[in-house]
Amino acid sequence: MAEDLLLHLIEPARWRAALDEGAVRPPSLASVGFVHLSTPDQVHLPARALYPGRRDLLLLVIDPARLTDPVRFEEGVPADPDGRRFPHLYGSLPTHAVVAVLPYRPPVPPVLPAPDDVLGRTLAFYASLPVRRAVGTGDVPGGVAVLDPDFPHSRDNNRLVLTEPVDAGTVEATAADVGGNAGWPNLTAALLWPGAGDVAAELGARGWEVEELLLMARGAGSLPGGERAEVAPQHQVHDLWDRSWRSDLPGTATDLDRVVTQLIGREQLNDRVVAVRDVVVREAGRVVAAGQVRIDGATAAVESVMTDPTARGRGHGDAVLARCLDLATAADCDLVVLEAAADDWPREWYARRGFGTVGRTWSVSRPG
Template identity: 30%
Template sequence: MTLPADASATDAELLRIRGFLSAFTRRQAERTVDFPGGFAALDDAYALSHGNNHVLVDGTPDPAALPGVVDELLAHLPHRTVYVPDAAVGRACAGPLREAGYTRAVVLLMRHTGPVPERGGAREVDLPALRGPVAESWRRFLPDASDEVVGTLVDRRAARLRGAADVRFLASHDEFGEVASWADLYVDPATGVAQIEDLVTAEPYLGQGHAGVVLDTALRLAAAAGATTTFLTALADDWPRHWYARRGFVAVGEVHCFERA
């Protein structure tokens, strides 16, 4: 991963982004359980969602002890998920977690560094407007998932309303008013940090520019709400990171994501 030349500025931005992720996770959770080096974020209403029931390592835990801590905290769940937003800590924890049967994926934290787009075009929508399109997208991404799992992945969006002071759901529509592409926008005016999350385009509308419309609108709204740092996440080994880079996003850090079924 290539980072910007101004390392001190990058470090400051990265600390702000990590702080936002930790605070958002705590606020979104139904309950949290702290341990030395992090906490478990839990929500029984969405027990099948890894994104709502996981361990977030936002400090410096004992890597050797971490697998046992996670087993204890998530003992009531069939899955184990651990997010580590500090790349150095993630590398330190990788060995013990791998030996405990975890797989690892690396997600880039990408900060927008270009000018704020002059045009948008998407509009804010409510959750019911997204239920159908989001359900269809999950069936596309997870064709073997049960209706219960898909329902959980759709319904969990409601919990995100707790995560930040300003949470908006944005969508671009076709000429008939059907939702074509969508994303979440979370803004914390107190810290000036915003996150764009879950940018997805419905399959019939791929390649028609709807995702760009949603992204540009989110960037405009974030700036208007006072955000001076706007970021999103992208898998390090997948194509969207390159699309985001062409639109002014630069990788400033990594989240190491560990999972065990």
Template identity: 65%
Template sequence: MQPDVLLHLIEPAEWREALRAGVVRPPSPAAAGFVHLSTPEQVHLPAQALFPGRRDLALLVVDPARLPDPVRFEPGRPEDPAGMLFPHLYGPLPVSAVVAVVPYRPPAPVRLPAPGDAGARARAFFTSLPVRRAVGVGDVPGGVAVLDPDHVRSHDNNRLLFTEPVDAATVAAAADEVGGNAGWPHRAVLLAWAGASPVAAELRGRGWDVEELVLMSRASGPPPTGDAARVETVAQEQVHEFWARSWRENLAHLGADLERTVADLVGREHLNDRVVAVTDLVVREGDRVVASAQLRVDGATAAVDSVLTDPGHRGRGHGDALLARALELASDAGCDLVVLEAAGDDWPQHWYARRGFEQVGSMWGADRES
């Protein structure tokens, strides 16, 4: 009986190149004619044999039903357990067959979303990307700390991600220890396991600022409205000035620290494109960028992020146009699922719902000053 998912270990840089090429072509096809895969119960064996001691690998979660070439279960290496057979894909591995990409950091547990579980795939995307792009990663109870000393004021790049249940005292203590040692001007955490709301409530009672992050998804393909023709694909540098304007407006309360924070928020953005395929989209009025969005493609899952419109140019359909173009590009890339995060207490989640997105879960972000 074929497993629900198959797995493939890969260097992060090789996965980013595969996203450009559309397929994974490791050295083995030229030598043996197949791509090495594993079942979830077997993946530790190639990890130990090929990547001993490594904790920075990406684990591709593959839907066997999306593979165009045959998979044959055959013997592996002589030192493998007697009688064990490994799945070998006789052909390239399409990136559109990869329903999730998760960090492989043994002995930490690995959660493998089922191909049809939109909520699990969304949660996997939003907990995987911060780890894979991080400059440094450290273990904490129930999760990891991600660190980027070059952009220390970015909470997304310098926080703790908890994917296994822990209590509020553990969260606070770990954040103080890591943040203090790293010199963070803040303490920031993401509570990413299902059912984390009681811990979020306790952190709020301890004085943390807490926000629900609603996970939403829809199938790729065009939304009911939106003039995608007005949207341009641009080099990311062309969006920097627009982003800086937006963040200055939203973060004016920071006072003397405002410009350093804006510089960190703009400067961090190129890190995403090192691990997933990023496309920046804009709408202009005249020569001025007045709206932008970003599409991030990671195998068969795409994420829409940073859909922004200048306040003086709202009500003109720019957001619909950006979303329409992003969904077109996701479909063209072979993605069957498009995901996003929306603040649980703000209007955008309702705007997305009217355009076909459904809530598939929640996570909780919390932060406070150090």
């Protein structure tokens, strides 16, 4: 329940640094001995006082049960004129106590998932990441438009991220308006609210391409074989990505050069906002399988597990996934999530490895 949660406002760069350090240690910890927290009905007060007018902050959603240092409700600094008392954490804030990280965009009220709300936390991750890494954002009916003119062919970086119900006509009109002004080659929207399938189906009837995605999740913990995979610098995975994406995408050689270059180039943006680890398996020194884990507090997401066709059938995908789970466990994550196409075989592969379906979302697109 929201009343059982605590919140902390933080600048994105400080949160990214905390992910590497394992804890949030703001200046207040040294100056007054505690970390300023808020309850859900108080957070607007420090936001107005300390960050007036800003909409680029992050809201850390904290499970108090995961804190080991004491939390005391005391007068604010300065004291609140209405006599409100605020939670003060007398110690650093461990990143594994943060069950969700949300863009703070007042006056839009944030949706705060409970620590045991697996679907809510999963949706929060996939709605949050594109907003946080975007070069530009804008409020639209039902959510946010994210834009990155440096990577126009990346639909993940240029789309509508819709978390509240809207009808098909609104999606179509909004995408045409935003995408037309931004010069998107493809109009794209992620429909992330529960029950969005009817809207996706209507858009499909209007000529949009529709992809149903399963949201899958499991607890952290080990699978066998992770020792066969290693963490590698991301540039060492580029050749495998290039080969894989070229084989999957349509278009002429010139088109593919442009699109694949942008898809590879966009990947470095993720590590600016969450902690990214690229995991590989090599044969004779050559990367033949890879995957990625993205860690954001107590939640980790597995992404882009792939094996070169010439190296399949040797358990490399299992080794990559196992190492990703090991990294999530080492970061004290309790939830590991992923997206899988509803009509493709990997969903069954993940299910056999402990991932269960917790929800569905839809991605819709058509040429701009």
